Amino acid sequence: MTTVPSTPLHPTEDVAPPVTAAAEAAARERLLRCLLRETGTPVTAPGPLRLPVPGRPLVAEVTVVSPSGHHGFAAPVRDEDGRPVEHHAVVDAVLRAAGGDPDRAAGLAGEVADSAARTARYLAGARGRWADRPSELSVLRGHPFHPTPKSAVGFTDADLGAYAPELAAEFRCEHVAVHPQLLAERRVAPGDWGLEPAPDGWPVLPVHPWQARWLAGHPRGAELLADGWLRRLGPRGPVVRPTSSVRTVAAPGAPSVWKLPLGVRITHFVRTNPAEHVRRALDASALVARADPAGEHPGFTVLLETGYRGVAEEQAGAELADGLAVLFREPPGADLAVLAGLLEDGPSGEEPALARLLRAAGGGPAAWLRRHLAVATVPLLRVFDRHGIGFEAHVQNTLVGTRDGRPVRCAVRDMEGTHVARDGAAAALLETGSPLLYDREEAWQRLRYHAVTNHLAHLVATLGRVGPVSEHALWAVVAEELAAAGTPSATALTRDRTLPAKANLASRLGGHGERPDYVEIPNPIQEAAR
Template identity: 30%
Template sequence: MSTDKYWKQVNRTLLVKSLAELCYEQALIAKDEGAGRYSVTLKSGVIYSFKGQLTVWDWLLIDAQTIERQFEGQALPADDAAQFFIDASEDLEATSSTLGNLLHELANTLVADVVLLQKREGLDAQALATLPDEQLQCLLDGHPKAMVNKGRIGWGAQEFNAYGTEAAQGVRLLWLAVRRDLAVSGNSEQWDWPQLLAESLDEAQLQQLDRACREKGVSWQEFLPLPVHPWQWQHHIRQHYAQQIFRGDLVLLGEFGDSYLPQVSLRTLSNLERPRALHVKLPLTVLNTSCYRGIPGKFMRCGPALSEWMQSLCDRDEQLQLRGTGILQEVAGLHVPHSHQESVEGTPYRYRELLGATWRQSPAGLCAEGERHLLMAALLQKDAGGKSVAAALIEASGLSVEAWLTHLFDATVVPLYHLLSRYGIGLVAHSQNLTLVLRDNKVVRVLLKDFQGDLRLAQGEFPDRADLPESAAQVLDQLPANYIIHDLFTGHFVTVLRYLSAQLMTEIGLGELEFYGVLAKVLRRYQKSAQQDNADMTERFQQFNLFRPHIERVCINRVRLRQGYDDSAERPVPIVGGDLTNPLWLAEQESQQNQPETASALEA
């Protein structure tokens, strides 16, 4: 394929994605012209027309090969994503400044997408499905919901080629020594700081580090070790923390240790040389998928205790134990506040998240013999022919699609719903926060991660979480039940299952309501079991009702368009649009119509 064809293909793909998401978020309106054709008329006078199919989520599946741009009586194939945003800017209420910055993010995303197309060439879905998780993450398209998901404002071509996920290049970390009284830190009793160093450095490298410490007068009784991404050091830490560096409170020791591979989340790094070693999550002050990718300091002290407590729930709770649910524990965290920025009320949040690290368990270290791990985001990845990794795994498993999905839902959705209903714990479980464990190509359990801002608590009395560590209770957000349920509805159903159900409908003809009918049966079976164990769960299932007829439509892309790119003291907050008809409710309604004598296992 010529480079021009690559460029047109990624433009057309991103244009289709953006048009579909903006219509879903009700920023644009698609008119049904009949015979499966739709049109979007913009205030600029431009019309985009295409063939498409409206899904159960009120979201359009657009045939990319049919999209046309009509203007002043001329219709041409549409393959310029930037032109689309220019055409739609008035409808999107985007200022010139917002549009200019959006086009910057768009250009970065398109260039990265071309690289991914080239790297996946020759790899069909079966080949992708057999790759090790860490390698496959470097080939994934990324967030399906965020329009410009590789914006990375702050990086140029050199950084993309050296540190971008799709570059798949090993990164060696710089190590700092931080005076203990400057740092906010926490670590599990099972992990002390020498052990954390040994996860990244072999014996010879540890000796080199010790020599550097002696030369620079660093004693680990007074200092703590802190890895830093080389780009973050060069572009932010040397300047922002110059006072601490000149005073000798922050000491650069040098580059040491193993090479690390950037994962799909960009700032999480896996050990290239020792896959079972701890992952390291480092701040990168680049704007990517709606916010700057820093690390908030408020979770550092409680992270290890919260992780341990979550794992204790998995170990002692019968429903979680039955499903083998596990936690990728954050075993240590360290944050260095910026003394001056912290004293400025309302300072941009990115200045509060510049320097720190989180150490987290590797899924490779938690897999038994015969098991392998896979980021849930990988299920959605398609090859050049449009076949997905999910379809390849279903074929390889030898199971029917319904049986395979039953395993998937029981291993993933049920634990998330159980944590919500019994403990009032909401996890924003998008596809990059869920690691699937597979055996014989079927999903047998899930590993949960990323509790820094993606774990919230429901308000109210939940006796079963009474032993939540106080350090965590003080910093975790508490929200009403009707808000927290969206961590599952929007965070998982809309952000993951919406795409998976559409993909399987397109590929293998599985009806969307059949897909959600399987999910409904799995959830009803779980509810019946949980009620037998605990009568109080009936009231909880009414409080967190997944089967209500309508759910709120939560919009993320409109946030950036409305807020623009100005600095803010807090991370962006989603916007709520018009209601959606709940596919779970629809699936049960259809089932009851087909079998009127069968009553629901539990009244919604």
């Protein structure tokens, strides 16, 4: 899908210099973590660390050593004589070290700058409004191992103010009436989608306002509008807020969450809903509704995509169909918070919301972690062992419910990322050609990455940083709980020497960010269990 070119942001013009510096420091930290992880460079102690970059030597000051790679660094990076090195020079050096095509590296350097500029605006906008900020609005800096965690190619500066969750945006979706003969629809589970038909009874589609502009300018879209197959109804329905994913929106108390297509490249791919993604989400939801794996685990739930609505690809063409298909998701309820938002520091370095939960819960980080493992990690592993179903439970897809600060509930969302082992029990419930099916080793790799390398490692690193217990000691708690669980997957995690991690930097430079390479990293669970 073609995107509208973005207008680069210039944070020094929009926010105070200290905020720009903080955003650039966050960008460097993510680049350095990527570089060290993807080159296998060990970090064993705080202090000066010579970076594995070509040309003049660069030295970073390590302030936090993390067994899972969530290292912290002091600003600035310096040369071997102790002189500060400018931010853009550090970025260029890291990209050269990671290899790849020089032209692609130059383009990525621009996106790194753009991502940092957007981060600066988010930090500035959230200052003074951190306490009790909704978790979906709190992911200000983004993925801790991504070179462009806040990239949004296609959004202008004005679009950010209108549509960015980090800026507490809210809006009404445009609605488009679809001729019944053009409609494409599939339902796999009961649920109210929260849509009112057009006055003449035609079915309607909610459309992101940005996407409505795209539709009007799309040749086939303009043609269908002119010929009366599609009719724009304007903004209607409830005021919605985007979730941390930007393109998925929800209104308080609404019966459905809308996963909208959006022709903007967020992090590393354009967030439309291609036919294969729609099928994956609905095949997974139908499977989960039938097998009910979560029903075996009190406190663990899966939020289904109950169906989709769009326009028929045969008549509209693939690009337009991808750009209008909407997935409808079960609402999570107001008592759940996205885990990614609980782990983020505030815009001025305030403690993350997780620290407040720890104080409310009492008992310390180890006790909190044990409760989280019981309602989240162990159920994920048991579902995989019994059914062969793995969920894409990274920190932005994991919702946590607490009572008196303690974890009591976990919900997983976004069924498009579900994967099923071909030899698992659930595979028999799928068609042979379902895109959900993977060889067991690949399904196991995906589960380990999302549930452990991404989700659990981020949580444990944050607990170790905000509490009185070290990260290494907390990994020992993980090892104890997994050993006690005794399932095949849990046992394997205590014995495997490595874990898979996405090589996001190398993958972006290689031009295949949507299908990232993986590297193997030391498994802190196995190390703690020795």
